[in-house]
Amino acid sequence: MYLKSLYAKNFRNFKTLKLDLEPGINLILGDNGVGKTNLVEIVYFLSTFGSFRTPNDDDLVRFGESYFIISGMYGDVKVEVRYADKKKVLVNKVKQERLSNAFSTIPVIALTSSDLEIVDGAPVRRRRFMNIGISMYKRPYIDILSLYSRALKQRNSLLKHATTGKEISGIEIWEKQLAMNASPIVTARKDYINRLLHYAVPVFYSLTGQDIEIAYKEGADYENLMEQFKQMRKKEIERGYTLYGPHRDDIIFKTKGHSAKVSASFGIKRLITIALRIAQARMLTQIRGEEPILILDEMIGELDKEKLELLSDLLMDYEQVLIATTREDLQERGDYNIYRIEERDGAPFIRKGAETIHSI
Numbered sequence: 001m002y003l004k005s006l007y008a009k010n011f012r013n014f015k016t017l018k019l020d021l022e023p024g025i026n027l028i029l030g031d032n033g034v035g036k037t038n039l040v041e042i043v044y045f046l047s048t049f050g051s052f053r054t055p056n057d058d059d060l061v062r063f064g065e066s067y068f069i070i071s072g073m074y075g076d077v078k079v080e081v082r083y084a085d086k087k088k089v090l091v092n093k094v095k096q097e098r099l100s101n102a103f104s105t106i107p108v109i110a111l112t113s114s115d116l117e118i119v120d121g122a123p124v125r126r127r128r129f130m131n132i133g134i135s136m137y138k139r140p141y142i143d144i145l146s147l148y149s150r151a152l153k154q155r156n157s158l159l160k161h162a163t164t165g166k167e168i169s170g171i172e173i174w175e176k177q178l179a180m181n182a183s184p185i186v187t188a189r190k191d192y193i194n195r196l197l198h199y200a201v202p203v204f205y206s207l208t209g210q211d212i213e214i215a216y217k218e219g220a221d222y223e224n225l226m227e228q229f230k231q232m233r234k235k236e237i238e239r240g241y242t243l244y245g246p247h248r249d250d251i252i253f254k255t256k257g258h259s260a261k262v263s264a265s266f267g268i269k270r271l272i273t274i275a276l277r278i279a280q281a282r283m284l285t286q287i288r289g290e291e292p293i294l295i296l297d298e299m300i301g302e303l304d305k306e307k308l309e310l311l312s313d314l315l316m317d318y319e320q321v322l323i324a325t326t327r328e329d330l331q332e333r334g335d336y337n338i339y340r341i342e343e344r345d346g347a348p349f350i351r352k353g354a355e356t357i358h359s360i
């Protein structure tokens with residue numbers, strides 16, 4: 001299935017947008033700052049109910065407005081998000097009480113420049129990569145994560161206000177909750193990394209001729225988490241937060257036997273990121289039995305000719321790919337659907353092929 005159409009009102013620089021999309025490769029071209037990323041951000045938001053650029057939904061509301069509405073037709077399924085202070089998600093016009101139930105109804109894998117942080121950034125970025133990846137095929141995971149986060153917040157608050165040597169009343173309740181939910185989180189993540197490795201190794205090899213290792217790094221001794229809490233209480237009170245648990249886990253990427261974060265070149269880090277996203281897409285196709293929509297926001301612009309060729313071959317497998325780029329020369333590579341965004345009088349215009357689709 002593919003995304004047939006998009007609608008947006010007051011989303012970023014779009015006042016109103018109605019756009020038909022096609023299967024195959026859709027090239028979204030335009031100068032810097034015209035709204036290419038904004039357009040693919042709509043598609044990503046319809047899948048994950050969050051942006052890849054900001055944790056703050058208010059940033060997505062067009063300046064001077066108080067709400068946005070976006071929707072997309074994925075086959076016969078309509079997903080709509082309405083935002084005004086709160087987020088409301090509707091699938092085929094039915095309001096979703098739990099966002100987790102509708103997560104990834106439109107399966108989307110996005111490769112964006114902020115993804116370089118998966119290799120280069122803080123551990124939280126890698127945990128988010130896993131959390132979103134798992135949630136795309138295991139929705140209960142989202143609920144377990146939020147139970148864990150709630151208990152963590154409560155325990156941290158108790159630790160912050162505690163005095164060393166004194167009983168902390170009520171802390172065991174939260175410790176039990178943490179221990180109970182840590183185990184399915186860690187199991188799901190390890191399983192995820194093992195599966196991902198299976199897909200990432202051949203993709204990375206085909207792009208670079210090199211091997212990659214991906215390992216899960218545990219942030220605690222999960223056999224005895226309760227015991228560990230007891231033993232480390234003093235240290236945790238000093239710090240004022242929980243030092244052990246899946247909120248401290250990490251992923252280690254290695255190339256040539258060394259940590260990629262520390263030793264790999266910038267180009268290799270970029271190719272690891274690309275390989276991870278392609279691997280995620282392949283894995284999701286296998287598990288869900290449907291191909292995700294692939295989004296590439298820039299990222300490919302700086303690849304050399306040979307790598308671009310290799311990546312183009314990998315993209316051919318997918319029913320629908322959206323590529324946002326300033327690189328005009330990409331359109332010469334094949335029979336792509338071209339969307340051109342231009343700015344006129346401060347507002348974006350979109351041309352699809354030769355026709356003007358959208359004007360304000």
Ligand SMILES: Nc1ncnc2c1ncn2[C@@H]1O[C@H](COP(=O)(O)OP(=O)(O)OP(=O)(O)O)[C@@H](O)[C@H]1O
Nearest residue numbers: 012013032033034035036037038059060061062063
């Ligand atoms: N909430 C908002 N309301 C109105 N306009 C916004 C909002 N947020 C961002 N913009 C505008 O969107 C434009 C940037 O759009 P976008 O990031 O999609 O550009 P782009 O085409 O991807 O550019 P680049 O090639 O540099 O990546 C800027 O002009 C910015 O002012």
Ligand SMILES: [Mg+2]
Nearest residue numbers: 036037297298
């Ligand atoms: Mg952009």
